[in-house]
Amino acid sequence: MSIQKPSLPKGTRDFGPSQMARRNYILDTIKDTFRLFGYQQLETPSMENLSVLTGKYGDEGDQLLYKILNSGDYLKKVNATDLDAGTAAMLPKIAEKGLRYDLTVPFARYVVMNRNEITYPFKRFQIQPVWRADRPQKGRYREFYQCDADVVGTDSLICEVEILLMIRRVFAHLKLTDYDIKINNRKILTGLSEVIGEPGKEGQLCVAIDKLDKIGWEKVQEELLQRGFAQPSIDKLEPVISQKGSNADKLEFLKGFLASSEEGTKGVRELEEVFALLAEYGEDEAHVELDLVLARGLSYYTGAIFEVKVNKVSIGSVSGGGRYDNLTGVFGLEGVSGVGFSFGVDRIYDVLEELSLFPADQERSTEVMIGYFDEKGKKYGLKVLNALRQAGLSSEIYPDEVKVKKQFHYADKKNIPFVIMIGDEEIDQNKVTLKNLHTGDQSMYDLAEAITLIKA
RNA sequence: GUGGUUGUAGCUCAGUUGGUUAGAGCGCUGGUUUGUGGAUCCAGAGGUCGUCGGUUCGAACCCGAUCUUCCACCCCA
16 A cells, blocks of 8 residues: 555645635635625535536636546546547536536526526626636636626616726735726727728737737737738827827827727726716726736626736736626526626735735734643633633643743744733632743733733 | 646655665654643654656666546637
8 A cells, every 4th residue: 555645636726724814814804895895795506517507607717627537437428439429528427526626607597597586787796716727827827816897787887887996905915015907998999990991800800900019019919910900000000009108198188089980989988987977986096007908818798898007027917807788698588788897816916925015913813822831720621711712812722731932932933912821820820921922921810901911 | 528737754865877775855753851832952653766667697777558637729617
């Protein structure tokens, strides 16, 4: 019987106590914010029927889905001809479930299945892991968490504004100051493709233009040519690429540039209203930047699109989202529009780490540990322990009778700020010795006094 | 999915053209003090060198496969 070394599947991680403390610091901030804006929490199963998931993320997406082998004799329904037909044809016979790939599709499924119980507009948030059979890299995992907030059943641009406000609140609480919320509108991109003489190609345009930051204008032109755009059309795009200035300046420019496109003009008007509403809230435009070349690959966006980039760090975007007109159409429920966005917790974690923005005492859990010299002290300590907990102090007693040195060492390693020591003297005088591990000071007090001191 | 990269003690890393018993720092355990942790000093434990196979008298080192890490592309949070 050989002992096997345990290991983790590629692209997955354990979260130890200190990581969990830090993750919860981020997640609690996000949850508080979602609730503050009236969103309610939803959870859906880790696995969905494969029919719910396939075909929603494109061919590549289907490849990245984790499929779950049927229970029992999973080859039961397979015969020789199925084997010859290849993987794609055989898949439905051996797997009927899969792990969720994102939170949007399960949400759409939920809305459709509960369409009659839901009161619209429906504001929900959802924080759960998702799985992708991608090749992992730094900041890219096969299991990771998404924090989605969506509101469906309203076209109001107030939702867009509130997304901006939620992002700003979360980042302010996390002490992140140097970041940009980039905003654009899919209708503007549609308008652009019309105006430059390539109508209907906004999808292709998006894919290429989205890389501007990364590969530069020259390379983007090459890519556009490859994607079948004519050189004169590309030339017409030039003034948009080089457009600089304030959000108002850019909108002014677009108004003229897209005048001939009905759709584009609509997009401009929507953006204008978002900025106008923001002002109505009494808020400024800090961190909000209209980015004419922000595209985002996802094809289902139809209105506003968002992306958040933290400056001066090596991590890509940490949040993104947008408006979609027909979330639930694939499940047979037409006309449910909505807008949503998502925080990438894992990436925010990396950003906070890179910028050393995690609070120092995040790891502390226990406030007081009780130590003692012998069995008598231990028994006395149990009463003290109970009193501490009733006073609302997170506390523990060292469970084994070992040397005092070892007890203190434990408290020190666990970053426990106070130790209450029990010996014969304390028992005789009905007191406790309280030691502050940070300063090293210690003296004897009544238990009630000690509790007040710890709470101070 | 394509191309490349990494793996030696719990952690960060040395390790000569292939040659006897694979090292350091930090950490860990015990002691120096019989009512006290974090500093000093002393001692100690811990490695089938990612795994499997091959070449060789001999492999941490050379070759192959596989797993893992990270990177670029694709795509994405």
